[in-house]
Amino acid sequence: MFKNTRLWAIMLIVAMLGMVFAGCAKTTEKPPLEPKQEQQSQQPKEKEPANKEVILATTTSTVDSGLLDVLKPEFEKETGYNLTVVSVGSGAAIKMAEKGEADALLVHSPKDEERIEDAGIVIGRQLVMHNDFVIIGPPNDPAGIKGKPSVEAFKLIARKKCLFLSRGDESGTHKKELSIWKQAGITPAGAWYQQTGTGMGQTIGVAAEKNGYTLSDRATYLAQKKNSGLQILSEGDKALLNIYHVMQVNPKKFSKVNAEGGKAFVDFMLSEKTQALIKNFGVDKFGQPLFVPDAGKKEEQLGR
Structure with missing residues (x-):
C-alpha cells in the first residue's frame, strides 16, 4: 500500500515537472516574424540611377597621368553609374560641352571655362585641384x-x-x-x-x-x-600655375544631358574621400603628389 502511494506521488511530480519544462520551452521560443515584420527588418536598397551612363570630357593630362584610372572605378562603385571618359584637349572637351555631347567636364583652361559658364553652357563650376x-x-x-x-x-x-x-x-x-x-x-x-x-x-x-x-x-x-x-x-x-575645374553641362540647355549623373560626378570630385585620393596620387611611385586637391579653396589662395 505504502509502495503504491509513493509510486503515485513520484509519477505526479514527474508529470508536473514535465508540464513546467514544456511551459518554459513555449515561453522562450520566438514566434516567427510576420511577413510585414520581415520586410521592415531588411535594409533599404539604394535607388538605381534612372540613366546609368555618364560621359566625362576631360583633358589628356588626367588620363596620361593615370589619375582617372584610380578615380573612375571609385566613382562607379560609389554611385552605380557607368563612366565613359573622353580624353581630349581642354579645347575639344569644351566644344563637346557646347554641343551637349558630355555630362561633365574636368579641364584646365580657365578663360574658356569662364566663357562657357557665362553663356550658361555649364553650371556648378568648382575648383578641384592644381599642379x-x-x-x-x-x-x-x-x-x-x-x-x-x-x-x-x-x-x-x-x-x-x-x-x-x-x-x-x-x-x-x-x-x-x-x-x-x-x-x-x-x-x-x-x-x-x-x-x-x-x-x-x-x-x-x-x-x-x-x-x-x-x-x-x-x-x-x-x-x-x-x-x-x-x-x-x-x-x-x-x-x-595649372588649375583644374570640374563642372556639369547644363541640362536646361541640352535635354539629352544626364543631369543627375553629371552632378554626381561633380559631387564625387569634391568629396573628402576623392580629395584624399588626389592628394596621395603618385606619392608611392614618384615620391611626390602629381596634383594638389583644392575643393573649397579660392583661386586667390593658389597665387593666381
Whole structure:
C-alpha cells in the first residue's frame, strides 16, 4: 500500500515537472516574424540611377597621368553609374560641352571655362585641384634655359632657334604656351617651331625623339619621364600655375544631358574621400603628389 502511494506521488511530480519544462520551452521560443515584420527588418536598397551612363570630357593630362584610372572605378562603385571618359584637349572637351555631347567636364583652361559658364553652357563650376606646368628639354640644354623663368626661357629658345614642340591642339596646355609666347613678345614661326596636333603624352614622345623642348603639365611629364629622357629645365614661376575645374553641362540647355549623373560626378570630385585620393596620387611611385586637391579653396589662395 505504502509502495503504491509513493509510486503515485513520484509519477505526479514527474508529470508536473514535465508540464513546467514544456511551459518554459513555449515561453522562450520566438514566434516567427510576420511577413510585414520581415520586410521592415531588411535594409533599404539604394535607388538605381534612372540613366546609368555618364560621359566625362576631360583633358589628356588626367588620363596620361593615370589619375582617372584610380578615380573612375571609385566613382562607379560609389554611385552605380557607368563612366565613359573622353580624353581630349581642354579645347575639344569644351566644344563637346557646347554641343551637349558630355555630362561633365574636368579641364584646365580657365578663360574658356569662364566663357562657357557665362553663356550658361555649364553650371556648378568648382575648383578641384592644381599642379603646374614645366618646360622640359634635352639634358644638354642647347638653348641654355636651365633655371630661367618661363618667359626668359621662351625668348632664349626662339633667339637660338632651338626646336620647340607645341601641341597645337587648342588644349589648356597649348593656350598656356601661347600666353607665355605673348608675354615674351614673340610670335613663334619657322622650322624650329613645330606643332604635333596631339595630346601631352605623345608630344613629349616627339620632343624626346627629336631632342627638342616642350611645355608639359608636371603630372604627365613625371608619368613619361622614365621613357622620355627629357629634364625639367624651367619651373616654379607664377605663370606656370595649372588649375583644374570640374563642372556639369547644363541640362536646361541640352535635354539629352544626364543631369543627375553629371552632378554626381561633380559631387564625387569634391568629396573628402576623392580629395584624399588626389592628394596621395603618385606619392608611392614618384615620391611626390602629381596634383594638389583644392575643393573649397579660392583661386586667390593658389597665387593666381
